[in-house]
Amino acid sequence: MIDIRIEDLDLLSDEEFEETEALIEEELSVWQICNLRGQAAIFHDDQHIGEKRRELKAVDYPGFDLEAELRFRNTAVVDSLEGNMLIHPLTTPVIEIDPENKTGRATWWSLGIEGLSKYRERPMAIISAGMVPGVHVKQNGEWRILSGAWQRTTKNEYHAGWIDSMVPTNTRPQISMEEDRRRLGKYAYRKDEIRRAVPCPPGKDSFIKYPLREDMDWLLDDLDQNTVE
């Protein structure tokens, strides 16, 4: 472990101490946001929507639509949890914290596997690749998820592969493929399309370019870069 003692900190001026302290707090925030998103991945797979769980979302944040959140959360979309699985491992993190250590913007990529059984039928094995973009805020000293939904790249039946298969988001009532394309599948893979570069990982200057917390345009920074006329 790093060899540093409290006497070493006495050598810092107050200004140097505060700079060091802010840097360390920022690094701790990156770590805590990774833990938070890991916990969210566990809850996502667990799917026991009726159980009391630690709240991970910033439900006290002004304007947070708690009613819509609870409606979404409490709507069962499968008849039984048997055979259902949603494993979306988090890789490739890019996390930027604002200078005041109050907001964290992040993106992860994920290559995951699923099992889906809607009506107690034999489950379908699914390959599920996508991204997790998000904005995180501190609420009562703890990092919470303010916004950011799974963005699908593929959700394909395992044997069919991602060229030929696209399974829509499981909803009740089931949405159409067109509607699905407008929601989580908006930027999903299609063999006859040039891929669009969304979400853009937050840049080092993310909070200078987009100082407002609610401004989500940072995710679209590279939107048209792959589109050649």
Add this chain to the structure above:
Amino acid sequence: MIDQKRKEKLLTNIRKLDSYHEIQNLMGRLTAALNFQRREEILSYFALEKDDVSLEYADEGVFEGRKAIEALLDDLVLHPNEKGYMLDMQLTTPMIEVADDAKTAKGLWWCPGISSVHANEETKALWCWGMTGADFLFDGKQWKVWHLHYFRLIRCDYKKGWVEDTSMINRLNTPLHPLSKPSTYHNPYSPLSIREGIPACPRPYASYEESDKNWMLSKDKSR
């Protein structure tokens, strides 16, 4: 003027951050050593001087103490010098908590993996995904693995996938290894299984207590 309490907090946080980095590297090295089937190197990352050092592996039971861990590696896990054998586990989704006293830590990773094994005179490609939870100890010089638990999620024929092939998720109905103690948890994916949020995410803590021992199996999702 910066007060003493603030300095102590900064020092604690610096030590915790450094530990976080060290533990990520430790687990990365351990995973590489496992993938490359390097027995002595794997062992070197465990706190072998502790009587209660342990490794629980899927449904093979808990192997406690140096002798038992060596037996587990030799008899059930490693396939050194075997042509065509391959294991490639990866660490993702890190969830790590370092105690405020920086003497212990808890960690959990989700681990996608692939493998190649010999069976019935053919070499088969497998998926092998799981979760690895661990307690860590700082021995005064470095971080070591204290208790490690590999939770199997899937182990299946690559061609068939995890729904069609569940033949390898559970051990055969043969005697358990004589040095193993009963498994604490085994719930791999199958068309009949229910996922239940285990292993659990570690939560912040001050110092390791006896009650911390089963944190990976906690079903209380409210804290």
